[in-house]
Amino acid sequence: MIAVVGGGIIGLSIAWELRRRGADVVVYDPAPDGTGGAWHVAAGMLAPGGESAFEVPALHALLAVSNDLWQRFAAALGPVGYDEAGTLGVALTADDVAEMAREWRHQGLAPLTGSQLRSREPALSPRVRAGAYAATERQVDPRRVVAALRASLSGDIVPESVVDLEKVDADRIVVAAGCGTAALTGLPIRPVKGQVLRLRGEAGLLRHVIGGSADGRHVYLVPRADGEVVVGATQEERGDDRPTAGGVHELLRAALDLVPGLADHELAEVTVGHRPGTPDNAPILGFLDDDRRIAVAAGHHRNGVLLAPITARLIADLVLTGSADPLIDDFTPGRFACV
Secondary structure, X not given: OEEEEOOOHHHHHHHHHHHHOOOOEEEEEOOOOOOOOHHHOOOOEEOOOOHHHXXXXXXXXXXXXXXXHHHHXXXXXXXOOOEOOOEEEEEOOHHHHHHHHHHHHHHOOXXXXXXXXXXXXXXXXXXXXXXXXXXXXXXXXXXXXXXXXXXXXXXXXXXXXXXXXXHOOOOEEEEXXXXXXXXXXXXXXXXXXXXXXXXXXXXXXXXXXXXXXXOXXXXXXXXXXXXXXXXXXXXXXXXXOOOOHHHHHHXXXXXXXXXXXXXXXXXXXXXXXXXXXXXXXXXXXXXXXXXXXXXXXXXXHHHOOOOHHHHHHHHHHHHHHOOOOHHHHHHOHHHHOOO
């Protein structure tokens, strides 16, 4: 028996992969109502060449491999909002262009003029100066992904808000509890607060994910087929769960500067979540200690949704065979032994 502690997108994906391979699995879910965790707030952008890969080079291979796995993973789960239209990176001012161009060059993307961008997305503001198109970036709806995973694992999920690892009756344990992993393992995982908005209007205003900078304010806009547009996200080194007027204002101002037509949308939801961050903002993957009974899959920060398929495969390999794929080498818990 393998116990997975954590009912978010990482924990459920691992449990799903383990069961797919024939293992007996039980999931201890601290949020049985299905709304806890960073996944509930996440927009679901699958962007392997984005800022995380730029900031943490060792992540690049992990992100790219997982992005390639998503099409098959989504197909196995069913209709989960998987979309391959790509992302338009955009910049509003000359200063925004100078800042964003560094990231576009890192990704090897050809620059586009404002008029070229508007030929792809007519709703973009005429003030948008420049941008780039990332064809390999995709999106998925994390809420639909988690619902599909929960449905497939429904008989193996135990609602449990407090778990004592020493009392868990299992041959192996996988701790994938997001920010809660810190209390269970002592690993340095901190909550990074993010505020996200959901707007609703008529479908079709936007076709691509939009990610960019508007007068120094970073924002992403993720359109769904039903007319919802997810707008995010603030990044705050705080652990509270209060939405703030300043956070909402910052996101709405940037969103409307880039896509003025969003002014007619309904402000349908304001949510707050906490990304599980680590000192180097890269995930923690591997056995907790030498006895190899407890493995950890946590600390994915901004990349939990994107990294779900590869995390599931790597951790399933690890707990079923005892051996680690070289992709894990840079992300083991032991790198924080002196933190």
